[in-house]
Amino acid sequence: MSQVPRHAPALLASAFALLLPTAVSPQAAGQKPTFPAEAEIVTVDAVVTDRGGAPVLDLRPEDFTLREDGVEQAITAFEAVHRPAPAGPTPGGPAAPTVPEVRSASNQVPPSKQGSHFVVVFDELHLTPAEAQRGRVAVHELLVSSLASGDRLTLVGTAEGTRWTARLPDGGKELGQALDRLQGRIVNETVRDRMTDYEAMRIDQDRDPIVTDAVMRRFL
Numbered sequence: 001m002s003q004v005p006r007h008a009p010a011l012l013a014s015a016f017a018l019l020l021p022t023a024v025s026p027q028a029a030g031q032k033p034t035f036p037a038e039a040e041i042v043t044v045d046a047v048v049t050d051r052g053g054a055p056v057l058d059l060r061p062e063d064f065t066l067r068e069d070g071v072e073q074a075i076t077a078f079e080a081v082h083r084p085a086p087a088g089p090t091p092g093g094p095a096a097p098t099v100p101e102v103r104s105a106s107n108q109v110p111p112s113k114q115g116s117h118f119v120v121v122f123d124e125l126h127l128t129p130a131e132a133q134r135g136r137v138a139v140h141e142l143l144v145s146s147l148a149s150g151d152r153l154t155l156v157g158t159a160e161g162t163r164w165t166a167r168l169p170d171g172g173k174e175l176g177q178a179l180d181r182l183q184g185r186i187v188n189e190t191v192r193d194r195m196t197d198y199e200a201m202r203i204d205q206d207r208d209p210i211v212t213d214a215v216m217r218r219f220l
Helices: 008-018 129-146 172-180 197-205 209-219
Strands: 066-068 071-073 117-122 152-157 163-167
Touching (some): 152 172, 163 172, 197 209
Antiparallel strands (some): 066 071
16 A cells, blocks of 8 residues: 655655746757656555475565665665465365465455446437336336446436436435436327427537438438
């Protein structure tokens, strides 16, 4: 785990001072600008085993020598991580499965405990009322039977750009109520020169030749 030294604010103040106009010196013609870089603390992971491949325990910082480009570096922080081997099989019982020992540590939550994240886009602008009803039933079935506890679902409606996000099972009721408010916006009409809002937007804002040709063919 990286640590920030106590003198970091002083280093930052010095860095800002270098940016002041009075401290900038003109570069020689043709000379490439250079920028200093410095790493205060670098984390190095090490796995120590003996000749037989068994891990060596009870190590201390003085047991290690760290060099960079042949120059010995000081070890400012040290943490020994060890996970005991799994218990062996009981006498007379079945052999326990071999589980490889994990020789690393992390502060991240295992992916298996984070749950999955689903995004459902409900295209109201291109659904008729009947199609929207079938879509709402399908999403309801997804909420009830396909999502597990801890999963997160985001529901997006295209008519007004609204969206709802909730984690199951606590937010399932709110998501169901939001889903019921989504309606299909296409109404079947017999007028042959009818133009949808989406088509009008593509023609007016994007000058879309494909949509323009489709509307003109339908009109003619």
